[in-house]
Amino acid sequence: MSSTYARFDTVFLLSRFAGAKYSPLWPSSSSSSSSHSSLLSSGTHLRAKPNSRLRSVTAASSGPIIAGSESIEIKSLPTKPIEGQKTGTSGLRKKVKVFMQDNYLANWIQALFNSLPLEDYKDATLVLGGDGRYFNKEASQIIIKIAAGNGVGKILVGQFINLKRNTCREGILSTPAVSAVIRKRKANGGFIMSASHNPGGPEYDWGIKFNYSSGQPAPESITDKIYGNTLSISEIKVAEIPDIDLSHVGVTKYGNFSVEVIDPVSDYLELMEDVFDFDLIRGLLSRSDFGFMFDAMHAVTGAYAKPIFVDNLGAKPDSISNGVPLEDFGHGHPDPNLTYAKDLVDVMYRDDGPDFGAASDGDGDRNMVLGNKFFVTPSDSVAIIAANAQEAIPYFRAGPKGLARSMPTSGALDRVAEKLKLPFFEVPTGWKFFGNLMDAGKLSICGEESFGTGSDHIREKDGIWAVLAWLSILAHRNKDKKPGEKLVSVADVVNEYWATYGRNFFSRYDYEECESEGANKMIEYLRDIVAKSKAGENYGNYVLQFADDFSYTDPVDGSVASKQGVRFVFTDGSRIIFRLSGTGSAGATVRIYIEQFEPDVSKHDVDAQIALKPLIGSFLSCIVCIKAEGVYREGEAHCHYMREKNYSVSHGPYERRVGFLTSVLSAMFLFEISRAMNCLSM
Ligand code: VG1
Ligand code: CO
Numbered sequence: 105m106s107s108t109y110a111r112f113d114t115v116f117l118l119s120r121f122a123g124a125k126y127s128p129l130w131p132s133s134s135s136s137s138s139s140h141s142s143l144l145s146s147g148t149h150l151r152a153k154p155n156s157r158l159r160s161v162t163a164a165s166s167g168p169i170i171a172g173s174e175s176i177e178i179k180s181l182p183t184k185p186i187e188g189q190k191t192g193t194s195g196l197r198k199k200v201k202v203f204m205q206d207n208y209l210a211n212w213i214q215a216l217f218n219s220l221p222l223e224d225y226k227d228a229t230l231v232l233g234g235d236g237r238y239f240n241k242e243a244s245q246i247i248i249k250i251a252a253g254n255g256v257g258k259i260l261v262g263q264f265i266n267l268k269r270n271t272c273r274e275g276i277l278s279t280p281a282v283s284a285v286i287r288k289r290k291a292n293g294g295f296i297m298s299a300s301h302n303p304g305g306p307e308y309d310w311g312i313k314f315n316y317s318s319g320q321p322a323p324e325s326i327t328d329k330i331y332g333n334t335l336s337i338s339e340i341k342v343a344e345i346p347d348i349d350l351s352h353v354g355v356t357k358y359g360n361f362s363v364e365v366i367d368p369v370s371d372y373l374e375l376m377e378d379v380f381d382f383d384l385i386r387g388l389l390s391r392s393d394f395g396f397m398f399d400a401m402h403a404v405t406g407a408y409a410k411p412i413f414v415d416n417l418g419a420k421p422d423s424i425s426n427g428v429p430l431e432d433f434g435h436g437h438p439d440p441n442l443t444y445a446k447d448l449v450d451v452m453y454r455d456d457g458p459d460f461g462a463a464s465d466g467d468g469d470r471n472m473v474l475g476n477k478f479f480v481t482p483s484d485s486v487a488i489i490a491a492n493a494q495e496a497i498p499y500f501r502a503g504p505k506g507l508a509r510s511m512p513t514s515g516a517l518d519r520v521a522e523k524l525k526l527p528f529f530e531v532p533t534g535w536k537f538f539g540n541l542m543d544a545g546k547l548s549i550c551g552e553e554s555f556g557t558g559s560d561h562i563r564e565k566d567g568i569w570a571v572l573a574w575l576s577i578l579a580h581r582n583k584d585k586k587p588g589e590k591l592v593s594v595a596d597v598v599n600e601y602w603a604t605y606g607r608n609f610f611s612r613y614d615y616e617e618c619e620s621e622g623a624n625k626m627i628e629y630l631r632d633i634v635a636k637s638k639a640g641e642n643y644g645n646y647v648l649q650f651a652d653d654f655s656y657t658d659p660v661d662g663s664v665a666s667k668q669g670v671r672f673v674f675t676d677g678s679r680i681i682f683r684l685s686g687t688g689s690a691g692a693t694v695r696i697y698i699e700q701f702e703p704d705v706s707k708h709d710v711d712a713q714i715a716l717k718p719l720i721g722s723f724l725s726c727i728v729c730i731k732a733e734g735v736y737r738e739g740e741a742h743c744h745y746m747r748e749k750n751y752s753v754s755h756g757p758y759e760r761r762v763g764f765l766t767s768v769l770s771a772m773f774l775f776e777i778s779r780a781m782n783c784l785s786m
Contacts, residue, residue, distance in 0.1 A: 176359040177344040178253045183207045189215070189334040191327035192686030193534040195313030197299045199689050200239050203310045207340060209246055213295075214340040215333035216314055217254040219326060224292055224317075227257040227360070231285050231315075233277020233368065234297030235404040235438075235467040236264070236429035237304030243297050243312070244275040245347045252343030252361040260285060260294075261350050262368030264407040266428055273429050274350035278404045278468030280558070280566035281372040283319035287562060288371045292317050298404075298467035301439035302689060305432030309689045320539030320563030325663065369411045372568075379499040379561050380572045381579075382417060388579035390418040394591060395458030395476075398571065399448040402426045402434035405468040408568055417575075423458075438465050440472035440555055440567070442479060453477050460578060460594060464567030469535075470555040471567035473574050475594025480574075483514035483610050486551025488601050489573045490520045493549060496580035497573060499561060504548035508538055511654050511669055512681045512697040513553040514608035523605070532656050532668035533683065539563045540660040553612060553697065599708070606703040608677075609715040613696045614685075623684055623692035630670040630682055637672075646674040646719060677701040678719050 189196060189212050196212060203209050217225060232247055234240040248259055262277035262285075275297060277285065282294045299311035314322045314330075322330075348356050348363045355364045376382075388394055396419050400406040406429040413419040425447065426434060437444040440463035452461040452474045461474040473480040480488070490507050493500035506527035509517045521528035527546055531537035535556065541547035542560040551557040556565035557573070574594070581592040637651040654668040669683035678700040685693035700719050702708065707715070 176252060176361055179342050179344055181207075181210070181340040181342050183211055183214075183337055183340050185335045185337050186211050187335075190331045191322075192688075194300065194321065194536075194687055195296070195298075195311050197302060197309055197311035197687055197689045200304070200306060200308060200310040203243070203312075204239060209243055209312065210250060210340050210342075211334055211337050212312065212330070213247055213250045214254075215330050215337050217250070217341075218333040218337070219329035222255075225251075226255045228292035229258040229260060229289065230256055231260045231277065231282050231289075231291050231294030232275060232297075233262045233282045233285075233294065234275045235278070235300075235304075236273040236276050236407075236431065237298065237310065237433070237466065238306060238308075238431040239310050240275045240297045240431075241350075243310070244350060247295055247297075248348055248363060249342050249345060250340060252345060252358070253341035257360060257362070259363045260289065260291065261363060261365050263350055263353065263365045264368055264429060269428065272351040273407070276404060276407055276429065277368045278372070278408060278567075279313075280469055280562055280564045280569065281368055281408070283315060283562035283564040284372045284375050285366070286315060286317065286319040288375070290317075293322075294319075296467065299689065300467050300687065301437070301444075301465040301470060302687070303433065303437045304466065305435070308432070311689075315563070318539060318543055318563050320543075321534075321536035323536055323539075323663070324665065369408055372408065373412060373416065375561060376412065376569070376572060377416075379497065379559075379569070380576055381498050384579045384583065385572065385575045386416075386418045388575060388582060389413070391582075391587075391591075393587065394578075394582075395460070396420075396423045396575075397425065397448060397451060397458045397461040398423060399425045399440070399445055399461070399463035400427045400429075401436055401438040401440065401445065401463055401465065402428060402430040403438040403464070403466045403468065404429055405464045405567060408468065412568060412572075433466065440465050440470050442472075445472055448472075449474065449479075459591065460575065462567075462571040462574070464571075465555070468567045469558075469565040471557060471570040472555055473570065473594070475598075478593075478595040478598070480594060480598055481514070481553070481610055482551060482555045482557065483509070483516050483553045483608060484598060484601070485570065485574070486513070486549065486557045487516035487520045487605070488597060489551075489557065489570070489577070490517060490549045491524070491601060491605070492577045492580070492597075493573070496576040499559070500548065505545060505560075506541065506547040508541060508547050508550040510534070510537070510552040510554075511656075511671070512612070512683065512695070513551060514610040514699050515677060515679075515701065516605065516608045517551065519605045529659070530656075532654065532665045534686070535563075535565050537656065537658070537665070540658055544660045546659070553610065602708045603705050606701055607708045608699055608701050609710075609712045610697070610699045611712050611716055613698075614693060620692040623694050626694065627670060627682060627684060634670055634672075643672075643674070644718070646676070646678060649673045649675045674719075680719070 186208055230251060232244060244261065251259055261275055262281065264273045264276040279296050279298065282296050285291065286294045294315050296313040296315065298313070299309035302309035302311070316322055343361065345358045350365055353365050353367060355362050389396055398409050398413055400409050406427045409424045409427055414421050414424060442449055445463040448461050448463050451457050457476050459476050463472045464470055473485050486509065490504060494503045504526060506529065507517050507521040508529035508531055510533045511530055512533060518528060529541055529547060533552065538547060538550045542563060547560060549559045552565070557570040558565040559569065561569065577597060578592065578594070581597065585591055631653055634651040634653060637648060639648055639650055641648040651672045653670050655664065655666040656668060657664050669681050672680045679697070681697040683695055685695055698716050698720060700716055702715060
């Protein structure tokens, strides 16, 4: 198998490792038992003719009428528990084929209602949106009928019309827009139909998230309850209403229940106008000596980019690429990083490329920021936004209240917080951990290394917000520049920041579709090492400050999240972190994060991989190689990696001529083998 390898100091993608096969979690409809009915396959409720204004609907044969709310009839559909519906870092994500089976989605939605207090949804307003991916259209109808069946009063749904192509995408709202709409319209919560940056289409992924009334992702206390309820569910409450026409803005009513189709952009745009100085940004974007490019990756921000950047801020129409949201993201992987947003990267690395480029992901909450021939790591990006926010962004005129990052995100932001004397928080991976701090007025700006940046203007990370934040910084720095004068560039802003605060070299390595068992064993093995580690131990030239499995106690509600990632932190601030992803749809993804701080400005220009090499080498030879001595002489592999940077690797566990990435992977097998041979000191 081959790997994709990109030489930039951020995310590395190693795909399809180990050939882990996905096995369905639930038999397909053909093999399903007759003791439960399926919302998708029964066809009686979901295939009704759209837009017929029925005042009452006769019950279908497959279940009894359990209630009549005014003129809506509600039916109880028998169902059976389905395994594996545990929510990960951000909602429930699976292959779309899994979601399309029997009552897979319906069960989860009903389990959600079973988990919420009645007052949180009865006669309440909920928002429904998504990134336009394959299956969202059908899923919207399922969610609406179950919401109505459970007594929800009103659903607000986004919709996007592409006038040029004369097409309509139903159920469109970016993740940040769902959060904004919930907050603005005081809704009780909302559903987001998206697997975010995971690819879409019949063969790929689908996902569902639920956000609460503050617009924030449901906390683990709720998602754990939902999971529990998926294991005991026996009925789904479905309103007997036809499919709702979601292609036209307007209201459809059935009894006390209504669905309002809304423009997905206006509430969000209004908020952005409050947060930023649009005149300032317009001044920059309309300059003839400033080039701008935004890649919507055929994902949801296609619906937002033209109205915001072009129609409101004066960017040229051709500055938006891949601006039409498509069900399969144009066969792309809507992940705004150097590997998957390659088209944008190619343009930005041309001599005559634009001065500023950005991309966002499937559901519009991630962002990547580039200057001409310059990539800004997400960890640096949030630190730079925080350092410049007060002078460049009206929303932060009084100064940010506090700063926060996820644990694996580099320590760049910590230094800004220290300098600005701001409260600072380190939370586990996943945006849901920031919300409480924001609600408590302790946090304004936060970010994750995974291309997530945002603030307390909403309760989600926000791709377009990050782009506008960067444009504000550049516009502020350049507002007095006369035509022909050299503009302050993205690279200038970053270099100046490094010179002031030092540089945190950072790199993340991903190993996708690993076998879950091996990956879990690897983490267990690392936990064993942590338990035996002592402060002051030498790892080559590095001295261990501490090693642990990160645990977080929420300062607001006292809830505890444990086992959030194994950390080795050294006395100079360098860190190596291992954790398993919670967003994959098949097998396990291992993430390794490596970071080293460099205060010396003369060394800031070095390639991150070169800068991180000594740390990687010392760590691996101590942790992996020595402990496994006699089984695998890893040291040789390192030397090999140091010489050879572009390679195609073989993933065999005994492969000798492998690079660093493979050798860590091999370690997973190695641990198991070593265990079996009893040659690890465990
Ligand atoms: C990943 C990222 C995490 C992010 C999450 C959701 O999670 O690491 O930082 O919050 O995706 O992002 P994991 O568990 O796979 O590492 V998104 O844009 O998918 O809502
Ligand atoms: Co996303």
